[in-house]
Amino acid sequence: MDLRDYLRVLRKGWIIILALVLMGVALGSVFSLLSTPMYLASSKVFVSVQSAGTVSELTQGSNFTQNQVKSYADIITTPAVLQPVITQLQLPITAETLASRVTASTATGTVVVDIGVSDGSPQSAADIANAIASSFEKVVSSIVPVDATGTSPVKITVLQQALVPLEPATPNTRLNIILGGVIGLVLGLVVSVLRQTLDTKVRNEHDVEGITSAPILGGIAFDPRTVERPLVVQDDPRSPRAESFRTLRTNLQFLVALDRPKSYVITSSIPGEGKSTSSANLAIVTASAGTRTIIIDADLRKPKLAEYLGLEGGAGLTDVLVGRAEVSDVMQRWGSHDLFVLPAGRIPPNPSELLGSNAMIALIQKLEAEFDLVLFDAPPLLPVTDAAILAKHTGGALLMVGAGRVHKGQLKGAVAALTNVGSGLAGIVMTMLPTKGPDSYGYGRYGYGYGYGYGLEFETTPGSERKRRKGAVAPRHEEGFLPVK
Template structure:
């Protein structure tokens, strides 16, 4: 649209900046004189001769021999070559009519030059070029049939043509740019691009919220919002994953930082707890922990202390809200996160949580910068990969998923975040807008 508007505007600007040009045309009839008792054949022969001559006369009309007298008569300050560039000639097909057209910035001058060129041309042809020897009159006659008139409107610029041409050029450039951008754009915008990279199902879609940083726990802060309903839809789909008996322990990770994995993990945990399930959410990001801050909890003591034997698991689990939701913060940042997360102690912690809780969600670091999430997935049911729509590239997601190829774990599904709420890339989750909600909001919501 922008390039189309620029093209049309360019056509308008070109029309404004172009110096107006006017055209005036003189039409001359050329014939060959015959005697009064000429036969039909002689008349046809004379007409054919005149038609053949017209092609040569069109060149003569632009010659210096014709134009120099015009320059002298009108006191023009131009050369014959420059004046010839202003003069054009034409002849309608199968006629002996010669049209002499002159263009000039002055409409009056255009008409005067056209008439002057016609008069000079007639004199040169009749009295010089076609004059017979012996002083006999020329057999060629040239008569003006339509003298040049002063034009009222310029022929240049043609504003309508310039606008249409500018519009079409801008439209073509805009379509070309849009197609090129689409072809070169490797970012994931919706489920279709995800399906190109992996066969893992899309478990849900979370719409983009510019206020997400101010209200990260949207399921708790605004339970009737469409975004909160998106997390409940994700919860419903997750309940159909891994239906076999056994603990439901999931690693939540992403390809690169900033895709919303911690926010998704926290809100999904709250949504699961709303159903009456016992839920534990673990901050497994021992490099840049953020879960405790999101949940409004003290995170000085946590998973790191349990893994090094400085604290018991039951002592560092913190209850959150009124439901059976417990949070295990990361604790202090260790110098060897990968070793701790891949240790037998971590396997023991996950096994113990799996026996105690219906759902265990582990917020893990992104896959591409570090291998922590892949290491953790060995001890869990599987991984849930968060993908930010419009940010994550297909190559990044493919490289992240390759981290699981040599590990006895699998990708259970993909969750799209930051989806546009309108347009072709919007997703069909969370369209209730304050309608149905399985949270009793008539009662005040407890804070952590």
């Protein structure tokens, strides 16, 4: 993953990250509120060696004390020191329990022992710390052998009595909140990165570019009302979705202008990626720009084109391929422009054989001679081989890729299905692109997101099915797809 990928992760997962940070802060606060306050009191004792006072003896005594003071500090947490404290203060705990609340430490090179005691009561913490210092002094005096004069060579002096603490040492509410927030942030980043890494769906052009080098010709914004109005370029011509089909038409113009064949197969990896509605809308905007266009419903298994365009589909491509009818007899003109539609006709028992037959090849050549652009709406590539076979005899396939719908493995399989039979992949068209978020449709290579008045009210004139914007002048004729000879 490069920097761009990480930035995309942050943009896509910021809600999760923020939620986990807030959760961490909340848990830190709750932990602080539920924790029992513990107070810390400390006393200090000085360990020294009694000597006659000569320089040599003082030096030896100092070295001896520094070497032994760590052992003396370990004595503090033993029952020998703690049990007299428990008896003196009448504490209802054992020496082992008390030892877990007592710390004894000494800095390197010093002979001062710091005794710390934590307790739920500030007064009790101070009393225990002072009692331990006193008990420690007595225990050391009793266990160190006396000299010839009967005096213990080691002397324990209390340097600092423990004072009653005014504030609890734990919990540290501020620290807990900060730690909770940091832990939540780290977890949020980890979850977002894992989510991005484990996400196998194609979400944007970056995912497509990692699978195929075919050019991305355009992107179609997702419209939840597609089922209600599949022909958006006719029903809502000023919407961002309609504008994206015009951009796709313009990009497709360059393919046709490069002396390539004028016929293309529109297909997808799996069903439900919007290939049929995209085919119909692309054909309409292409014909409206002055290009003589024909679109053929080559999905001989589940034809939808005639239904979307409101045409009779009882006779069509299958009748032409088996010799029952001529193209001119079954193709139908649609709208006021040079757009012709050849429905699928009756569903045959052998669709793949018909689409790969010599009759199909001859039909393609005939249509390319009569029309400026020939579009085939073919079945998805993964379930059946129809589209791959048909694309071999045309200028290639225009592969519709549903953002968030198709998986990367499925897209790889679709590209491989075309490659395995020698068919070309003319280009990729992203469909179902979200309108919000880091993978959203908007300004950029896919087209324009401002919509030219999208969202304004429309009215229907009596006796006409065409809608016009209230108070708007008629749109100018668009520049666009010029006929290619």
